[in-house]
Amino acid sequence: MKTAVVTGASSGIGYAVCEALIKRDYFVIGVGRNEQKCLAARNEIIENHPGAQIDFITADLLSQREVLRSAKEILKILDRTSDGALYALINNAGCVRGCYTTTEEGYEQQFALNHLAGFLLTHELFPNLVKGKGRILFTSSNSHKMTKMNWSDLMFQKRYNPLFAYKQSKLCNLLTVYWLNAKYGASGIRAYGIDPGLVRTDIGNKDAGVLIDLFWSLRKAKGADPSVPAAAYLKLLESAPPLGELYHGCDKPHRYSREVNEKNAGRLFELSERLCGITGGWGI
Amino acid sequence: MKVLITGAAGGLGRALAVECALRGYDLFLTDVNEGGLLSIKRGLLRRFPVKVMIKSCDLTSERETGELFQFADRNGWTFDMLMNVAGIDFEGGFLERSSYNILKIVRLNIEATLSVTHKALARRNGSSKRFYLVFVSSLASMYPMPLKAVYAASKRFLLSLAYALGQELKSRNVSVLALCPGGLPTTPDALAGIQAQGFWGKLTTNRLETVARRTIEKALRGRRVYIPGVVNALLSFFGRLIPETAVAKFLYGRWSKAQKLRFREQAGGAC
Numbered sequence: 376m377k378t379a380v381v382t383g384a385s386s387g388i389g390y391a392v393c394e395a396l397i398k399r400d401y402f403v404i405g406v407g408r409n410e411q412k413c414l415a416a417r418n419e420i421i422e423n424h425p426g427a428q429i430d431f432i433t434a435d436l437l438s439q440r441e442v443l444r445s446a447k448e449i450l451k452i453l454d455r456t457s458d459g460a461l462y463a464l465i466n467n468a469g470c471v472r473g474c475y476t477t478t479e480e481g482y483e484q485q486f487a488l489n490h491l492a493g494f495l496l497t498h499e500l501f502p503n504l505v506k507g508k509g510r511i512l513f514t515s516s517n518s519h520k521m522t523k524m525n526w527s528d529l530m531f532q533k534r535y536n537p538l539f540a541y542k543q544s545k546l547c548n549l550l551t552v553y554w555l556n557a558k559y560g561a562s563g564i565r566a567y568g569i570d571p572g573l574v575r576t577d578i579g580n581k582d583a584g585v586l587i588d589l590f591w592s593l594r595k596a597k598g599a600d601p602s603v604p605a606a607a608y609l610k611l612l613e614s615a616p617p618l619g620e621l622y623h624g625c626d627k628p629h630r631y632s633r634e635v636n637e638k639n640a641g642r643l644f645e646l647s648e649r650l651c652g653i654t655g656g657w658g659i
Numbered sequence: 660m661k662v663l664i665t666g667a668a669g670g671l672g673r674a675l676a677v678e679c680a681l682r683g684y685d686l687f688l689t690d691v692n693e694g695g696l697l698s699i700k701r702g703l704l705r706r707f708p709v710k711v712m713i714k715s716c717d718l719t720s721e722r723e724t725g726e727l728f729q730f731a732d733r734n735g736w737t738f739d740m741l742m743n744v745a746g747i748d749f750e751g752g753f754l755e756r757s758s759y760n761i762l763k764i765v766r767l768n769i770e771a772t773l774s775v776t777h778k779a780l781a782r783r784n785g786s787s788k789r790f791y792l793v794f795v796s797s798l799a800s801m802y803p804m805p806l807k808a809v810y811a812a813s814k815r816f817l818l819s820l821a822y823a824l825g826q827e828l829k830s831r832n833v834s835v836l837a838l839c840p841g842g843l844p845t846t847p848d849a850l851a852g853i854q855a856q857g858f859w860g861k862l863t864t865n866r867l868e869t870v871a872r873r874t875i876e877k878a879l880r881g882r883r884v885y886i887p888g889v890v891n892a893l894l895s896f897f898g899r900l901i902p903e904t905a906v907a908k909f910l911y912g913r914w915s916k917a918q919k920l921r922f923r924e925q926a927g928g929a930c
Contacts, residue, residue, distance in 0.1 A: 439698070439701075440694070440698060473844075474864075474867065475674075475866060475867045475868040476670070476844060476845065476867065477670070477674060477677065477867075478698075478702075479668070479698035479699060479702070480699060480701060480705075481673045481674075481676065481677045481699050481702040481703060481706075482702055532677065532678070532681070532868050532872075533868070534866075534869070535868050582847045582850050584854075585853075585854055585860075585861055586861075588854075649706075650702075650705050652701060
């Protein structure tokens with residue numbers, strides 16, 4: 376039985392991915408922020424799929440303390456169930472913020488959750504992923520195009536723009552994917568970014584601000600059911616697209632932005648390591 | 660520049676700390692939340708080449724505040740700027756709140772702020788070096804606010820104090836700034852409060868990053884009061900022209916609606 380970790384698992388795309396994995400007999404470890412919602416999600420999955428193997432960890436991944444704590448809990452479960460091997464890490468947790476807000480570390484929240492949380496969790500579980508010849512998936516977005524890394528003010532402290540902060544965080548996902556494959560592809564891991572398309576989730580309704588809440592409520596009505604992208608996630612886990620294809624839509628690989636290049640990826644990787652306090656390398 | 664920030668693990672305190680670090684100021688941060696202090700220290704040191712020292716402290720305890728300053732003394736800190744950010748509110752009707760909580764607003768927002776300010780100023784030992792003092796008051800300080808009565812009054816105290824001390828300490832090269840922001844979207848809770856106010860909430864809300872940056876700019880320029888946002892400035896201006904009884908009546912209507920909405924949502928969420 377293969378093991379998969381899914382963040383942002385209690386609702387939206389994460390929940391649908393959990394369900395899709397359970398159907399293929401994966402052992403799933405979900406991470407969610409709200410304890411009650413995690414419990415409800417777990418119960419619903421077990422009810423719909425009797426015999427499902429699923430555990431939930433409650434953690435607010437905005438805070439790096441919580442990322443590290445959830446990684447420790449995941450490691451404990453992996454040691455118990457799969458001798459430490461992890462096949463899939465799906466970094467899916469994300470947020471939209473209409474205003475400049477910071478995390479405990481003083482980092483801008485979209486950058487911290489959409490990029491750094493997944494980056495740090497990947498680092499913490501990396502030896503396990505190597506052991507399981509695993510896949511690392513990031514929920515990125517088509518919106519990583521038509522933007523650049525705002526290197527001089529990465530956290531948009533001078534003047535915050537929610538859309539550009541979001542776009543940049545999704546570009547960060549693909550830069551991470553690029554660098555993981557380039558630097559660590561030889562170890563047997565594969566990383567992919569996914570554009571789930573417009574999906575009916577609540578991402579724009581959670582602490583995003585009045586305007587975005589309203590806008591998203593109107594926009595998401597046209598979105599696809601989360602099970603549509605979930606099928607694409609599963610396909611990436613079950614088949615093995617070439618490493619050059621970093622970025623996949625629901626149907627086929629897409630061309631990524633020209634900003635996704637070695638120079639930007641290396642720079643972001645180094646900076647992210649510093650912002651996550653990673654000093655000891657990647658354990659391989 | 661060496662800066663002392665109270666309430667540094669909260670939304671505004673954190674944003675001000677980041678802004679100071681961006682300018683290369685050394686920081687001494689305090690808050691009642693020790694875990695939060697450790698996190699912000701880590702975050703700052705990873706981004707900026709500045710010195711950061713933290714010490715958790717419940718500022719409502721005079722003993723702990725004394726120890727805080729002794730700790731700073733022992734480590735050789737002489738401050739050039741003090742930002743009194745630590746503050747608290749328990750929203751809701753006067754009689755619906757416990758007297759303990761009501762007094763806590765006064766203890767933290769007023770007594771603790773006075774204690775910290777006095778200790779910081781006393782440590783200047785008559786030095787003529789420029790000292791910047793910042794009080795975080797609020798737009799709520801401009802009016803009597805039914806259903807936020809004690810909070811608004813405590814913030815009025817700070818505004819009045821800032822004006823008076825600014826004049827009194829001018830000759831000692833101390834500049835005093837009162838920051839009077841509207842809503843700041845710092846926590847999910849604060850955001851829910853702003854959303855519950857609807858139109859007025861949106862209108863009076865300020866950008867956190869702008870407030871943090873301009874507060875420091877205005878303090879350095881020796882300004883007395885900073886009301887962020889044109890709308891807020893207008894509201895505070897007209898607030899002074901209209902009789903206080905009329906303002907109180909208007910605000911009572913606005914807050915009772917917003918609070919009913921908010922507490923109903925909270926009750927719904929808990930079910």
